[in-house]
Amino acid sequence: MITVSGARKSYGDFTALDDVSLEIPPGSLTALLGPSGSGKSTLLRAIAGLETLDSGRVAIAGVDVTGLPPQKRGIGFVFQHYAAFKHMTVRDNVAFGLTIRRKPKAQVRAKVDELLEIVGLEGFQHRYPSQLSGGQRQRMALARALAVDPEVLLLDEPFGALDAKVRADLRRWLRRLHDEVHVTTVLVTHDQEEALDVADRIAVLNKGGIEQVGNPVDLYDRPANDFVMSFLGSVARLGGLLVRPHDIELSRDRAAAVAADRSVPGSPGVIDAVVERVVRLGFEVRVELRAHTGERFAAQLTRAEADALALRPGDEVHARARQTQDVLEVDPALAI
Numbered sequence: 001m002i003t004v005s006g007a008r009k010s011y012g013d014f015t016a017l018d019d020v021s022l023e024i025p026p027g028s029l030t031a032l033l034g035p036s037g038s039g040k041s042t043l044l045r046a047i048a049g050l051e052t053l054d055s056g057r058v059a060i061a062g063v064d065v066t067g068l069p070p071q072k073r074g075i076g077f078v079f080q081h082y083a084a085f086k087h088m089t090v091r092d093n094v095a096f097g098l099t100i101r102r103k104p105k106a107q108v109r110a111k112v113d114e115l116l117e118i119v120g121l122e123g124f125q126h127r128y129p130s131q132l133s134g135g136q137r138q139r140m141a142l143a144r145a146l147a148v149d150p151e152v153l154l155l156d157e158p159f160g161a162l163d164a165k166v167r168a169d170l171r172r173w174l175r176r177l178h179d180e181v182h183v184t185t186v187l188v189t190h191d192q193e194e195a196l197d198v199a200d201r202i203a204v205l206n207k208g209g210i211e212q213v214g215n216p217v218d219l220y221d222r223p224a225n226d227f228v229m230s231f232l233g234s235v236a237r238l239g240g241l242l243v244r245p246h247d248i249e250l251s252r253d254r255a256a257a258v259a260a261d262r263s264v265p266g267s268p269g270v271i272d273a274v275v276e277r278v279v280r281l282g283f284e285v286r287v288e289l290r291a292h293t294g295e296r297f298a299a300q301l302t303r304a305e306a307d308a309l310a311l312r313p314g315d316e317v318h319a320r321a322r323q324t325q326d327v328l329e330v331d332p333a334l335a336i
Ligand SMILES: Nc1ncnc2c1ncn2[C@@H]1O[C@H](COP(=O)(O)OP(=O)(O)OP(=O)(O)O)[C@@H](O)[C@H]1O
Pocket: 011, 014, 015, 016, 034, 035, 036, 037, 038, 039, 040, 041, 042, 043, 190
């Protein structure tokens, strides 16, 4: 368990963390998710001991570590740009933390072999970091962070510098790694897809505070407010309410749409609109619409639904929300 209580941190008159309290359960993979500047890295660095809090406390596994330096906190840390020892092989880089702790050679060898296998770098142990791809280098960094059996693993946008495909592969790999080693892991990311894909818990940060903490399904389906809703996925405005694009149903028959809408409590009603564009995205189809009031919004349909409607630009349709438990009042102060 990592417990952060009442954490405050300011840089000059800028408040980076504003009374943040958070509990991270043991063995979980928790993502700190939020826009740039929301305080994610500051919070992670405070847990690591790389940043001193103005006030508040950090405890790791029941021990108050607030006054302890990073090397005494039982943490492993991986940054976006990993600073490897360039003159050392992969094997020596991974062994580094154990070697400086003067562990017996046989023990170091066995541990490094195990880690290289876990991160899939067995065949690369004699290479130098410059001879690895970006993704391999980050896997080496993870092996190195895990070598000293940390209580917690702290990852600050570890795949941020890699291209989208490698990023997606590595986060799936991280999920499998976590299922194998179960070390309490905190991952900083600004990418909601990454957080939803890899984490079992997500803390959403905004302006130095925590908006909501929960599992990915809860946050996506039951966002606490419109910031969380819009940050965790695309949203459309329908009659002044926020709706997920895949929760919008389109119909060519207005009377049928109105009849169906009666069974949806709290519905924004049926919105008459004109199709502007139909975009095929793999198995889904995005229909871009303009309401008669002038508001633009998009509905996400399955291919079968879209084919049944055979929509073309200029067609008149009637939109309604399929369900409204996810629909929240629009906060006019929030620019989406
Ligand atoms: N050493 C510093 N001196 C002054 N301001 C800082 C310092 N470190 C961070 N900040 C400011 O604190 C705020 C929070 O920074 P932080 O790095 O925690 O955000 P973040 O959510 O991780 O954002 P990003 O995704 O862009 O890294 C930012 O506005 C940043 O400019």
